[in-house]
Amino acid sequence: MLSRLRHFTLCSLALVPLAGSALAGDMSAWSAPEGTAARLVAGGSQDGALMGGVEIRLPPGLKTYWRYPGDSGVPPHFDWSGSRNVEAVEVLWPAPSRFDDGGSFSIGYKHDVVLPLRITPKDRTQPVELKLNLDFAVCGKICQPANAALDLALQPGDTGAPSAALAQALASVPRSAVLGAQGLGAKGEPGIATAELHHASGGTSIRIVTHVDHAATADLFVEGPDEDWALPLPARETGVDGRTVFVLPVDGVPKGADVTTARLRFTLVDGERAIEVDTPLSAR
Structure with a gap:
């Protein structure tokens, strides 16, 4: 049985680079000063793991995709290979919505979204340096790929509380x-x-x-x-x-x-x- 083909129209063949500088604290810098942007946020700890999130800012009327994008689109891709003292990073996906793209359907988010993270350090007594190379798509009538390079330092045993946006995202994870x-x-x-x-x-x-x-x-x-x-x-x-x-x-x-x-x-x-x-x- 043949798999259905997914359609993805790009307005540019080149990735749009969005670079976010590292900050030690609750969040990284935004990857861009305005428009579509991303950043890393810290969220304390839970059951021995550090919590955090990838916050994606979308201009009005645009959307980005869930882990399974449906008939059209591409899911975000997370590359954590540059991180230090990281055993694993699990992305926790908030509940998505279905979108009618005119002859096909996609799945994702049509608003600013935080994707919660559960980070397992290799050594829980030492700091963690998250380095993320994120590829994602932002779509309206046409779609454009984007890339964000982000990093954030997390301290061992962080007892800080998650932001309101991260807490809301965690509550919406199925x-x-x-x-x-x-x-x-x-x-x-x-x-x-x-x-x-x-x-x-x-x-x-x-x-x-x-x-x-x-x-x-x-x-x-x-x-x-x-x-x-x-x-x-x-x-x-x-x-x-x-x-x-x-x-x-x-x-x-x-x-x-x-x-x-x-x-x-x-x-x-x-x-x-x-x-x-x-x-x-x-x-x-």
Whole structure:
């Protein structure tokens, strides 16, 4: 089965360099004085890891992309190789939105956004120097790639509190849940009841039954195990008994991969709440 091609129109073939100088403290300098810009921010510590974020500033009307950009666009790329005393950096993605690009759909953020970071030092008693080479895209009617070179020094055992923007971003990161789990939360908490493979004369599809509080606006995104997968965005169907159903055709599966056994990641966004479920499908 052939994967669908993603379309990405660039108004320039060259990356726009945005250089941010290093600062020891709560944040780095902005990578540009105005317009599109990025910076690193510190956010204290949690469970032995240092917390931080990549803050991206977008001019009105423009957007940037989620880790899985949908039919069009490219996701941000993070290069931490120049960092010192860093074992790992995990990007924690706030819940995204779907955008109609006229014949295709993309996934991302149409406002300033902070991407939270969980930084694991090699030596927790020593300072950390984050060095990030960030490639990302900023899009309106046309898209332009950008590059930001950022660095920030973090002190061991930082007890500072995250900024309001970072705290808000952390609160919007989808929490992990279990397929079909009972007691997923208080009233208004989203949940995924089933995710099943359906075979019909019109073809094979994945049918996901959810329970949400905002049926008209809730959205669902499905990712494969790696970047070779290019699953389409699900379509919403009218739900019954307080449930909303999402359906997507089985397309964009890499040659040789088996959708019936692969672990897929489902991100369900319901108003201000969101969950992630990592699970294989149930055959039917």
